[in-house]
Amino acid sequence: MENEKHCKGCGVLLQDSNVLKEGFTTSLENDFCQRCFRIKNYGDYQVVTKSNDEYIEILKSVGKTKDLVLYIVDLLNIDKDVTEIRKYIPNKMILVLNKKDVLPKSVKEEKIVQYFEHMEIPFEEIIVISTEKNQNIDYLLKRIKYHQTTNNVYVVGHTNAGKSTLINKLLKNYSENKGELTISPLPSTTLNTIKMEINDYLTLIDTPGLVEVGSITNFVSKDMFKKLSPKKEIKPKTYQIKKGQTIIIEDLVRIDYKEGERNSFTLYVSNELKTKRYLNSRHEDLKDLSKRTYEMKYDEDLVINGLGFIKIVNPGIIDVYINKDVETFTRKALI
Ligand SMILES: Nc1nc2c(ncn2[C@@H]2O[C@H](COP(=O)(O)OP(=O)(O)OP(=O)(O)O)[C@@H](O)[C@H]2O)c(=O)[nH]1
Ligand SMILES: [Mg+2]
Numbered sequence: 001m002e003n004e005k006h007c008k009g010c011g012v013l014l015q016d017s018n019v020l021k022e023g024f025t026t027s028l029e030n031d032f033c034q035r036c037f038r039i040k041n042y043g044d045y046q047v048v049t050k051s052n053d054e055y056i057e058i059l060k061s062v063g064k065t066k067d068l069v070l071y072i073v074d075l076l077n078i079d080k081d082v083t084e085i086r087k088y089i090p091n092k093m094i095l096v097l098n099k100k101d102v103l104p105k106s107v108k109e110e111k112i113v114q115y116f117e118h119m120e121i122p123f124e125e126i127i128v129i130s131t132e133k134n135q136n137i138d139y140l141l142k143r144i145k146y147h148q149t150t151n152n153v154y155v156v157g158h159t160n161a162g163k164s165t166l167i168n169k170l171l172k173n174y175s176e177n178k179g180e181l182t183i184s185p186l187p188s189t190t191l192n193t194i195k196m197e198i199n200d201y202l203t204l205i206d207t208p209g210l211v212e213v214g215s216i217t218n219f220v221s222k223d224m225f226k227k228l229s230p231k232k233e234i235k236p237k238t239y240q241i242k243k244g245q246t247i248i249i250e251d252l253v254r255i256d257y258k259e260g261e262r263n264s265f266t267l268y269v270s271n272e273l274k275t276k277r278y279l280n281s282r283h284e285d286l287k288d289l290s291k292r293t294y295e296m297k298y299d300e301d302l303v304i305n306g307l308g309f310i311k312i313v314n315p316g317i318i319d320v321y322i323n324k325d326v327e328t329f330t331r332k333a334l335i
Pocket of ligand 1: 100160183186188207
């Protein structure tokens with residue numbers, strides 16, 4: 001008979017026959033696969049590259065249930081279209097905006113919620129939390145209880161949004177269950193659905209996160225990945241910019257200010273990244289990257305998927321040089 005035992009950390013089907021394949025463990029008696037064991041005990045992260053097809057099937061199967069769904073979004077990585085997930089999941093849904101701690105403290109929760117409410121997005125509720133700082137977790141639990149339709153509540157969202165960390169936090173705060181899901185700073189940590197019973201009335205079901213194909217994190221080294229993932233409160237950097245000047249972030253992005261009045265560019269990116277303003281755009285640095293031009297309106301953000309965003313106050317034209325496969329877009333300023 002085939003083994004049916006799944007890893008308690010990431011949900012993968014355990015196997016003891018091929019060390020190179022996912023789900024490997026030295027003995028099927030073990031509860032965790034070797035990858036989870038290494039992450040948990042040595043902080044040794046291995047990147048798993050997955051295609052989204054399998055995960056979309058999982059989301060579709062969530063959509064066939066009548067259960068409440070928590071849609072977890074990393075506040076620094078809000079998708080261009082937060083309603084996209086609705087294509088697969090028509091269920092009752094709470095939008096949970098996570099990692100509030102990385103945004104500057106001055107940014108008020110109410111303001112973030114208002115920003116989304118204006119979009120008339122079909123969510124039962126929008127809740128801002130920080131799992132890391134245990135902020136609003138008790139409120140979230142109350143609202144889950146209020147909205148849940150059965151014992152099961154699914155937790156979905158893009159990879160790295162903090163789904164498994166949130167479930168671990170709820171387990172730690174409110175449950176006798178000693179289980180712990182595997183979490184890691186790298187994408188695709190959770191590989192299959194995993195049920196975690198909080199109590200007799202609530203079971204949270206973790207799911208693998210969709211990989212963001214347009215994220216800059218797919219195109220950088222492991223070291224740069226660490227650098228560009230903010231771990232602490234972001235200290236925004238504001239540059240006063242005139243036409244003909246340039247902003248550069250590491251060797252990742254170049255922004256030329258082509259047309260417009262005197263302006264102010266505020267960078268919301270990891271504090272560890274080196275940023276620089278050039279007083280003229282004559283040099284050729286990073287001009288070999290692919291170019292896209294934006295006509296910015298009053299008070300908009302330029303969002304760079306996986307990196308953060310740049311708030312630009314006045315209207316103007318910018319040229320952005322970046323890896324051709326990285327998604328960028330503009331939106332009404334979040335902050
Ligand atoms: N600063 C901060 N980091 C967080 C927070 N919540 C989670 N993280 C970090 O985000 C990273 C990803 O967390 P995971 O829980 O593994 O994310 P996930 O959504 O389960 O990711 P997949 O399993 O890959 O889909 C980890 O490095 C966490 O420590 C938070 O509230 N604030
Ligand atoms: Mg996970």
